[in-house]
Amino acid sequence: MLEPIVIEKLRAIVGEKHFMEHTEARVAYSYDATPMLQHLPDGVIFPSSTQEISRILQVLNEYKIPVVGRGAGSNLCGGTVPVEGGIVMVMSRMKKLIEIDTDNLTATFQPGLNTKEFHLAVEKHGLFYPPDPSSMVISTLGGNIMECAGGLRGLKYGTTKDYVIGLEAVLPNGDIIRTGGKLYKDVAGYDLTKLLVGSEGTLAIITEATVKLLPAPTYKQTMLAMYRDIHDAARTVSAIIGNRITPATLEFIDNPTLRVVEDYNKIGLPTDMEAVLLIEQDGVDEGLVNKDIQEMIRICKEQNAADVQLATTAEEAEKLMMARRSALSTLARIKPTTILEDATVPRSKIAEMVNAIKKISEKYDVQICTFGHAGDGNLHPTCATDARNTEEIHRVEMAFEEIFEAAIQLGGTITGEHGVGTVKAPYLEWKVGSAGIELMKNIKKAFDPNNIMNPSKIFAKESRKRVVIHQ
Template sequence: MDTAALIDQLKAAVGADGVLTDPDVTAGYSRDMMPLAPVGSPLAVVLPSDTEQVRQVVLACAAAGTPIVPRGAGSGLSGGANAIDGCVVLVTTRMNKIIEIDADNRLAVVEPGVVNLDLRQAVDKHGLFYPPDPSSYDWCTIGGNLATNAGGLCCVKYGVTTDSVLGLEVVLAGGDVLRTGRRTVKGVAGYDLTKLFVGSEGTLGVITQATLALRPQPMAPGTMVASFSSTAAAGAAVSRIVREGLVPSLMEIMDAASIKAVEQHLNTEVGAGAGSAALLICQSDSGGEAALRELAAIEQICTDSGADLAYSTTDLEEGRMLLTARRAVLNALEVYGSWLTDDVCVPRTRIGELISGCEEISKRCGLTIAVVGHAGDGNMHPTIVYDASSPEQFAKAQQAFDEILEVGLRLGGTITGEHGVGKIKREWLAREIGPVGIEAHRAIKRALDPGSLFNPGSMFS
């Protein structure tokens, strides 16, 4: 099938307004937020509106031998949704319906283009809560969250995306529509295909619908902030909080570079004080006396671990301000130059060592590296600031990115906690899981996508 014939079939499938071919327009859909990842020029961008349209696009591309790169809003940070030359980028943002909210069974059925925050606000009206909350929750989509198994600030208590997924609808490479999972609380019939597709980064099929588990709306949170003059002391506090069985609804850490950037950006103080090397922010949504006891116990642990300041509050506005500061780190760093964010997860007992390792890399490369992360599960996001107009600094940023991954693995961690492998960490995945692990991945890919139709070259080769 020639290019013109394929474009005609795509227009027949989704409508002429759903097929974009102008290179100036398609370029805007060709990459995500990771500047290091390779990117190609797509043949076309298609925007289907329902599952049947997705199925027709898949059939047309399969017949033409044209690869498909599934894409959501483009908020990813691994190059996983980046185009390759001559591909069709399949964008799911028009599939944005919340099909059902079943308050009695605490579940929602949604299309992949639903924005995370829109779902959270919709279920909130029913007294329910959808926990996964990536930092881009106000514009990232559920489909992208599913593809990368995204996490967020609430992971420590509520888990990552896969922990809230009951079932999926997926269009496979042959055009068949697979439905996985269930609507029940329990169910162990057959292989857990739902978990196989969550985190598969668009390499096995196109997710067109998801059944998601909801929780009762938690109580208004209380907040605790503690400032430390050393990252080792902050790391010791995190380790002891975990060891003593305390499970706050949120436990975030910021290093000195992050604190400084945010305070300048927001023109406010976040309670750290001069000379602070690390700031720990915890919240408890247990409610009432239980939350007060939990926060008091965490505050005491921080003080015992060497915190220079430890302070708890039940004032919602004050707690919201601290969370705003944590979420604003990336925007705050833009003042200093371009940035790229790494994503490593280490044992919680090694967080202090990771931050120290990033400080050493920063000095060696001559670039600012600000570290923030989810202390409750050890998922850290060292963010490298560089001058994008300088080839030398770009090369140093790439070097720093790889050295951070090296440190993470050396500390017993993993190369990604929530952003995914994408096209930027393929070699690192092979290093982490080894040749047997890679061959197992390839075997699954061959079984479900023998023609390598979906997102070829992403995750592994």
């Protein structure tokens, strides 16, 4: 529990109603979108400015009280669960769109701004912000930055780290720093901007960000390729990339996911197919967009697609994209607990990874639906289970351990966009090695010597032993 002097100091900074310690508030901010993970904070605070955050962190650092920055809590790695108690700092009062600079093609905003609202505001200017996480309707841009969010357009356009060019942040001791700016070229010293993007709130609190924008693509075509063999679909992904085509979106959806999504959305998805590829191409030249689409249709058929359909209207295309974006929420209807991961492999290894996931799910007798951003190798194996069934949960955990190991053996990683947080911390050493872990810990210590910034995230007390997979 917090000392009375700490409560008094925090309330003096933000006002009586913007610091809460009653049970209802503590419970409301004790969990995020990650299943089976909940810890009560000691208090919840709602700052309104960079200066307030600076003063808050000075107090918390003095008393060595943990602090967890939070946006909408839509992350899937336990990143905003206060596992060591302390204070949850909610950024919902800092949601201003400060500027859209059409001369420099940049935008500047506060971290609490809703992702979808930002996209719509930018599009009114004929501009385009590519990172589009599936949670964009509810997520905040600050959360996207902390997790380095990706999305359906990651193959062609990259992820959040490719667009953040300037940050304002508050260090644990209350110091305010600015990194980068409205500059497309800046090599002055270490790249602190890139270091903070994806740091999961373990180094500093982001209070303002500047991102680069692109001219909006003028033309767009969307197609659906259907397969009776899941491996043909996976091989098509490699074939498209191997033919030097980079679509804006190249998504993979397996049959179990298809059936649930169609049952919910009723848009005519082919539930008798083992898998589909949802492919979209965009650009400023209609001829080039159509050329790419026709070439991809040829490749799909060459790789044994049972059928290929082009969306004939913008509304039909949007329905297809929304069906993919709703995959997680619709899968959550199968059973009480839905565990979604994001093992990522090189694009050329998609077929092998899909095959490995299928074998592992059969080995442990668990239902794993697979969908994801196949074009950039980022698959989302998703298990519908029940947290009350402890024996099944154990099998699910063992299955995901083997999935992570399979990804690494194929040259991949344990997470492509969801982050490490608490959930994957025990497996981080599998990817970066003990020397990498030690280097990261030293960076964390340099920023945060008292370890108050989102403690117990990224770094596990003990790494899990590697599993052995017999191919």
